Amino acid sequence: MANATKPSAASKFMSADEAAALIRNGDTVALMGGGGGLMEATCLFQAVERRFLATQAPRDLTVVHALGIGDKGYRGMNCFAHEGLVRKVVGGHWVWSPRMQQLAREEKIAAYILPGGVSSQLLREIGGARPGLITHVGLGTVCDPRHGGGRMNASATEDLAEVITLDGREYLRYKPYPVHVALVRASAADEDGNISFEHEAANLDATAIALAARSSGGQVIVQVKERLPRGALKAREVRLPAAWVSAIVVDPTQSTSYDIPFDASLSGELTGSDRLAIDAQEACATTEEPINAPFGERQAVARRAACELFKGAVVNYGVGVPDAVAKLVVRRDELGLIHQTIEHGTYGGSLLDGVLFGYARNATAMLDAPTQFDFYAGGGLDIAFLGFGEFDAQGNVNVSRLGGLTVGPGGFIDIAQNARKVVFCGTFAAKGVQLHTGDGELRVARQGSVRKLVQAVEQITFSGPQALVRGQQALYLTERANFRLTPEGVELFEIAPGVDLQRDVLDQMGFAPRLAPDIRVMPRSHFLREDDRFGALS
Structure with missing residues (x-):
């Protein structure tokens, strides 16, 4: 039997609107970012919002993120803060999106929180197909099911973790979930689809969310600033190998932060004098x-x-x-x-x-x-x-x-x-x-x-x-x-x-x-x- 034809690497490159069309109703979407535009896939976020406002799709998304994303205005998580676009949010930090906070207050979404580190580490465990994250972190806090289980409003009815005992000691097991789409931000992609973070001001949990989507059979969509020739990246410069990547969107306007176009001192590239x-x-x-x-x-x-x-x-x-x-x-x-x-x-x-x-x-x-x-x-x-x-x-x-x-x-x-x-x-x-x-x-x-x-x-x-x-x-x-x-x-x-x-x-x-x-x-x-x-x- 003839081998099936594999898609070419070039076919991974597409527009932001084409990438947003890959997200289906009811998908769980993992986002990354750290406030102020830090490693935020702004172009992709805006494309998802644009599609929803025009077509009312995708709908009923579950959105997960470890740290705060946005500007308290219209960027970051604010792009997803539309009734119907999301039904559930598991967020590490919410203050950068007052609109999402309001949806939670009005019971228009199910609102949850997780510790930022737990969220990132849980995504890594999902990426390895392991049975969740077992840790002491969160015991006795709002994330402990005996103290709220991470639930932040009446619409949130699930416990995100359970108490277990190992060798006579209590731990929390944070439960795994499928990740259908990972929206990742990086610096550059070569023609084969290998991804570099060289000009970014942090790494955050990019690798973890990509692994989680890959393990779940989902899509890994990466926004980059530039497209490089084949072989332009050294092996040690590649942080996401092409085998992990489903789609790539080039945004030449991508900046270090919302207000800083590029600063080599923030990406850690300066040496010597x-x-x-x-x-x-x-x-x-x-x-x-x-x-x-x-x-x-x-x-x-x-x-x-x-x-x-x-x-x-x-x-x-x-x-x-x-x-x-x-x-x-x-x-x-x-x-x-x-x-x-x-x-x-x-x-x-x-x-x-x-x-x-x-x-x-x-x-x-x-x-x-x-x-x-x-x-x-x-x-x-x-x-x-x-x-x-x-x-x-x-x-x-x-x-x-x-x-x-x-x-x-x-x-x-x-x-x-x-x-x-x-x-x-x-x-x-x-x-x-x-x-x-x-x-x-x-x-x-x-x-x-x-x-x-x-x-x-x-x-x-x-x-x-x-x-x-x-x-x-x-x-x-x-x-x-x-x-x-x-x-x-x-x-x-x-x-x-x-x-x-x-x-x-x-x-x-x-x-x-x-x-x-x-x-x-x-x-x-x-x-x-x-x-x-x-x-x-x-």
Whole structure:
């Protein structure tokens, strides 16, 4: 019998609209991206939206993504935020798509969350045809079926995980699912269909979602910026081999981020004198908060948080106030004294923040995100600096659901649950707060109307009781007072100079904390406006 004719490699190249037509009603579609346009297949996302608005197809998709994707406007997950286009979303982080959050609030989709690392690693397990992901990550949190099972609204009725016991120890088994389509972003494809990530600012979970689709018999659709001749790519430059790839779309307008066309320092391609020429302060000037931002409570919290650092520490920074800790380390010229990581898979470099969180200028290494999360889950982090939405008397922290709105944890659960020490950094209260500082003291002129220290959090994204079982250290740092986790609950052990303990702290809390027998006053230097050039690691 004659061999069937295989499609030529050239037939894999097609337009974005042709690629979008490969998605069928009811498919499960895996997306990648990290906010700000990081490795986002924007052209493909827009083609799916364009097809749906014109034809009302495809319909009833299940969309899965590990990290936040979008711009809070019309890009990223916002392209999929149409009633009828999706019926179910399993997202690691939702804040970049207010439209999708609204669909969840209105019960027009089934809304779920998973830890970002778990989501990426589960896709890798699906790619290997294994029976899901078995891990300790998520125990005692909203992802534990005993605490919500990842369900974020009434339309979400499934448990994404189950509790199992192995050798007398509890684990969660996150259940596998078929992936019908993977929408992947990369830099270039050669004529045979081999794929390179050379000019990307991260790897994220591209390999994992492609494997998951391939194992499921689905389509791997890759958006690239350029088409290269056969043989143009070295074997070690190929991250997705042609055998994995179903379709390729060339988008010559593809950019490093939504607003940056291309920057070799973000893709880690600079070496030698070219790399040294980029000063760290110049790098931070492109972020939302300049390195020399006006002094305020964020900087005061950062100075206290930085006291937990030590030489050689492996650290992770989350979004929000922890950004200020990262900037302080750069300002003190201490970056080379620690090992800086972020969950996107990046080591070293100058971290960008705000909409560009996930990018690092002149990174020293870039790994796949599932591998980075393996490192975290295995106990590789010494210290994690993370934000908080609210925390309670038991030391539980909520960042995943605030005011009834689906937010999602991103990599928060994977990181917070596995760092030897977790330092939660945030402001004491919200909405209407007025503070005065900069002269060595902190004075509260107006209390906030929203309490962040509550009797019980709305949702458990970090479990204080589980942290005690694991032997973790946990600190909760604010500009007014600092707390630590003890077997008896949260204990207040430091206050800011100038703060009235009863009026400004205890009366503004939703619970009565344990009081340390020797409550200390934080150093006045944390609250001085002058430039803080020298740190504890120097």
